[in-house]
Each structure stands twice: as C-alpha cells, then as structure tokens.
Amino acid sequence: MLLQGLRVAPQERGKGVAAVLQRFCSDLVKSKFPDVKVTRLTRVQLLPKDFQKYRLITKQGVLLVRFRAEELKLRLSDLGLGDIQSSLSTSFKPPPVRLDYTAVRRLYLTSDRMLGVLPNATIIQDAQPFKLLPSNMAILLKKDIDWMVDDVANPTVTSLCTFPFRVPIGDDWYYLNIDIFGKELDPVRQQLLCHLQRHTATLKGHVMCQVYLHPPLWKPMVEFCRNILNVELVKEYTEQCVLESDGVLLVRFRAEELKLRLSDLGLGDIQSSLSTSFKPPPVRLDNTAVRRLYLTSDRMLGVLPNATIIQDAQPFKLLPSNMAILLKKDIDWMVDDVANPTVTSLCTFPFRVPIGDDW
Secondary structure, eight states, X not given: OOOOOOOOOGGGTTSSXXXXXHHHHHHHHHHHOTTOOEEEEEESSOOTTHHHHOEEEEEEEEEEEEEEHHHHHHXXXXXXXXXXXXXXXXXXXXXXXXXXXXXXXXXXXXXXXXXXXXXXXXXXXXXXXXXXXXXXXXXHTTSOEEEEESOSSSOSOEEEEEOOEEOTTSTTEEXXXXXXXXXXXXXXXXXXXXXXXXXXXXXXXXXXEEEEEOGXXXXXXXXXXXXXXXXXXXXXXXXXXXXXXXXXXXXXXXXXXXXXXXXXXTOSSHHHHHXXXXXXXXXXXXXXXXXXXXXXXXXXXXXXXXXXXXXXXXXXXXXXXXXXXHHTXXXXXXXXXXXXXXXXXXXXXXXXXXXXXXX
16 A cells, blocks of 8 residues: 655644654555555655664665756767667667566566665665566556666666656646666766657757656766756755564463463464474574674574564664664564575563553
8 A cells, every 4th residue: 555745834834744754654654555554655864763663675865956957968969869768878888778568567576686786675666666576567557657677687776757747846847756766877977878868859848857766876977967057056965765664463361261261272382382393393592602693603693583583573683783783672583494594583572561451
C-alpha cells in the first residue's frame, strides 16, 4: 500500500499532526493487509529520534536545477547534441537504451542484473521506495515514466524520468523528476542528457528539474550542469534518506495460562522438545560467544538488516563500542546455528510496567 505526499502546513507543525496521520495510515494498512511486516519511507531531513524508530536503507543526493526549455535546446544544439542518441552513439560505449514495459519487467524482475545497481534492491521513484516485487512494478508501470539503462546485458547505471507536468510556480512552469541509480559518472551524464533532450524537445517555458543520484556524484554533476549545460543550481546539497522499520507484533497473556498451554503442547521443556526435530534446537549465547559471532566473523551479515542490531527500537551498528552497550543489558541472545546462522534473536528479561498490578 502506498501513501505519498504527507506534508503539514507550517503553522500546524510541531503539534503531532503528521504522527496522527501516519499512525492512522499504519493501522489502516495493518487492518487491510495483515501480512505486511515492513514500512518504508523517505525523509529529506533526519532527526535524532528517527534513528530510534527506523534503520537507514540508502541515501541519495538531490540536485535541483532550473532553466528555460528553449535555451537548453539551443545549448544542446551548440554542443552538437541536438540529437542526443545519434551523438552519443559515436562514443566508445553504446548509447543508453530506452526500455519498453516488457523489457523493464524482464530486466528488473526476472534477472538479478539490477541487484548490483539498485540500492538495497530498491527502486526509488520520486521519493517513493519500491522493492523489486511484481505488485510494485505494476504500480510503477501505470505511471508516465521513461526507463533507461546503459547496457541491458551488463547494466551499471539505470534511470527513471517522469514526463513533464505543470506546477503552479508561475506561467509556463514545468517539473521534471529524474531518478538515477549507479556510480559511474559518464553513463549518468549520458542518461541525464538523453532525458533532457527527449522531454524538453516540445516544451516552451521554465523547467524545474530535480535529479536524485549517488551522493559522491552530486558535485561533479553540479559542475557539469553549470559549466556545460549552463543551467542554474537552485539549491545546495541536500540528501534524501530511505528508511525502514519492521512490523511490531504485540500480544498479551497471563504467564500461568501460557505455561499450561505450552505444557499441553508438549513444550513444557522447550529445549528438550525442540531437540526432537530434524534441526538442532536454538543455541543460547554467552557474552563471549556473542562477541565472537557478531564481531569477529561475517556470518551475521546475511542475517542482520544492513549489518545492524535493532534492540528495543534502538539501532546498533556492529561495532565493539555498541556491543559493549548491549552486553551490559539483561538480554538473552539466541541463534539457530552458530556455524551457519539464518535466524538470531534478542530477548529482554521481564520488567514491571505501570499498566496495573502484576504487569
């Protein structure tokens, strides 16, 4: 389920309005789609409290420029780029390839070629993060978007560009949004030029163009836009951050009733009961084993999201200083298999809460 465009009027900010709306939407999603376990969102400005609720998936630099369409067309013509596709084909590398919907599905969904290009296997289109799923691709393919890649067989850069649409800044103002993924500067420049040539060819008026790209490419792309294309930089460097949070399963029970239920299920002694399964039972880890498994081996990198332990809504990167904090807490650490872990867990010891007696 997709929610887009949550923005609070300046005079109402700081009053918790956004939190109420987000909570309502979250509850609505949970009621209609109980299988949804993960929430993703984008933020331009992160607050310290955000890192307590979310983990960072990726960052993009935001390059915002403006120009008159007529002037840009003349500039491209002066550079010998009136027909971008023909001009670029004279370079050593083939020109960028525009993808039709069939090619998009084939490249993004039925092959693993884009996994090394997209950050965390995620398409971020106009500030909306989409995992590579058929249902998400169906949403994207309903939009007016140009899809491009440098090389279908061995892609290193791909991009999505919206068709221009009017914005109420003034007369004849248009907005163009371009999302570029990849770390190679030359293909990024090529695809930017192709999108600009294609989508300004018939425009007359002002264009506000926002380009999202790999952060280290922001500065060289600013120089390219200023010195080569002669367009105006509107805003200094800003970042768009993609965040993620897991779903929370909250249950309650009476301890006495749960113990009876576990006994009825033959799980009075969990460790003994689980040992009868084909796979060995979970392993409880002491502090020495925790340090060895989490810090001195790479076995947990495929288990933990972004190499991050999230304990009671607090994210901890795998660093000795963070582990020292965690090991001071009353926590049970568990793993399914020390040699080849696929699941790990942390459980706090029970503590009283002021809900009522004996909670």
